[in-house]
Amino acid sequence: MSVATIKYYVREGLLPAGQLTSPNQASYDESHVRRLRLIRAMIDVGGLSVAAVREVVAAVDDPDRPLHEMLGAAADYVVPRYEGVGDEPGDALVAARVTVAELIDRRGWHSHPGSPAAEALAVAVAALENVGHGDFPEAVLEAYADAAERVARVDVDYVAKNVAREELVASVVVGTVIGDAVFAALRRLAHIEASKQVFGLDR
Amino acid sequence: MSVATIKYYVREGLLPAGQLTSPNQASYDESHVRRLRLIRAMIDVGGLSVAAVREVVAAVDDPDRPLHEMLGAAADYVVPRYEGVGDEPGDALVAARVTVAELIDRRGWHSHPGSPAAEALAVAVAALENVGHGDFPEAVLEAYADAAERVARVDVDYVAKNVAREELVASVVVGTVIGDAVFAALRRLAHIEASKQVFGLDR
DNA sequence: CGCTATCTGATAGTTCCACTATCTATGATG
DNA sequence: CATCATAGATAGTGGAACTATCAGATAGCG
Structure with a gap:
């Protein structure tokens, strides 16, 4: 990473500035490096934008955010908008909301x-x-919901092992964002396997 | 969607041009609308770039692509690069490759x-x-791998119901790209639930 | 038949984003 | 003390995804 990029992150509020020891000298410590790794992971692996990362680190740095908001912060900024095509102004979306509400209800979520x-x-x-x-x-x-519940349970168990709040919060963020990437890749691998079994080698 | 955007997609090779009936008149049919919906879903929900969508539709339109390549085409273009931070030139990546190889082996994939x-x-x-x-x-x-296998099995079963190859290929693409989004959202919902059970309401 | 609104294809521009380069002042370092 | 590096500020770059404009042509209406 170039120095210019790091300064850019500081300007954008992703990374705290170094401790100034003189007008032209600042010192950075291990926490800056850790933060930097987190930022790169979010951007490169999680596919978050710089603006999204800013929201996430704001949540991470704020000791007053409740945990459930933390759980949201990371994921809520990966989500894109969808408009549909043509004249149906959102019939499908309206119907989908009902489907989702029913699912949530059925699951007791x-x-x-x-x-x-x-x-x-x-x-x-x-x-x-x-x-x-x-x-x-x-x-x-x-079936998706079953699998998601399973995954979520091990996620939360994993996260719960970190007692310190700062650690906890960071692992929540990491688990949410990078966990998506991990699962997506695993799903792909499993697809290859399953399609081999169902379709055979060709087609 | 504006006409200009549609023309842009035609130029970029995402969408076939309409049938010219005169030098200034072209006719578009239902297949164009379907393709357009697919493109928007890929871009908006799947988060693919226009370049990635071009690769995917090229695969969809090519009747000679084997199915397993199709399965790849959609997912391979969502994947980002990751460089790491600082001096570790890729130690973590080297180690991770081993971890992954072991997993693949253990699973018999x-x-x-x-x-x-x-x-x-x-x-x-x-x-x-x-x-x-x-x-x-x-x-x-x-646990992730277990869940991924489960999901992949229902995915492939679902996809296998479409007999026509064109349908099959399209549903593979859709299932791969949008399925990721569906699962990620479900995982988030399940996180909220699981964290409520483990952590209680606050913290 | 004439006129205007509309469409096509081509080209150039716009906006946003994530950096990156340049500049000045100042202090570190051999 | 001369040179080099760094902080901070500001402006610029390149790519991606559109978007606006233009010329040529014609569809459709009166």
Whole structure:
């Protein structure tokens, strides 16, 4: 990383400035390096924008944020918008919201629909519908939810091992953002395997 | 979507041009609208770049691509690069590749390490290591892999229902790209639930 | 038939983002 | 003490994804 880039991150509020020891000399310590690694992981692996990382580190640095907000902070900024194509102004999205609300209810989850995560799910489901896969939810959503619950449980257990709050918060962020990347890659590997079993070698 | 944007997609090779009926008139049919929905879903929900979408539709349109390459095409272009921070030129990455190779071996998966998916996983694991979560793999990787296998199985079963090759290929792409978004959102919802159970309401 | 609104294809511009380069003042270092 | 490096500030660069403008042509209306 170039010095110029680091200064850019300082300007953007991702990284605290070094301790000034003289007008042209500042000292940086291990915490700066750690933060820098976190930033790079978020940007490179998690695919977050600089603006998103700023929100996340603001949450990490604020000792008053409740944990559930932390859990949100990382993920809420990866989520994109989706508009649909053509004249259906959002019929699919409206329907998808209902599907999601039903799922949340059926699972006994306590997040109220309308939360960023629920909305993100609705957006993705609506996109599937618009693309001709309206049967996706009934076909696989439950299995997905099962797997997600499983993954979430080990995530939270893993995270809970870090007692110090600062550690906890950082691992939550890392787990949320990079965990997505880990799972996506694993899913790909498993796809290859499963398709080999179902379809054989060719086709 | 503006006309200008659609023309831009045509220029970029994401969308076939309309059938020219006169020098200043072209006709577009349902297939163009379908393709357009697919493009928007990839870009907005899947987070793919225009260049990545071009690769994907090239694969979709080529009847000679084997299915396993299709499975790759969509996912391989979502994957980012990761360099690490500072002087460790890639120790973590080297170690992560070994971890991943062992996992693949242990699972009896047939994808050779070095495949894009395996490399993506290694990159993500290396990022975790660099950020101070080197214990993540042993703590949760197996559970992740279990969940990924489960998800992949229902994915492939779902996809296999589409007999026509064109349909099959499109659903593979959709399932890969948008499925990631669906699962990520579900994981977030499940996180909220699990953390409520483990940590209680506050902290 | 004439006129104007609309469409096509081509080209050039715009906006945003993530950096990167340059500049000045100042202090570190051999 | 001469040179080199660094802080901070500001301006510039390059790429990505559009977006606006223009010329040529014609569809459709009166």
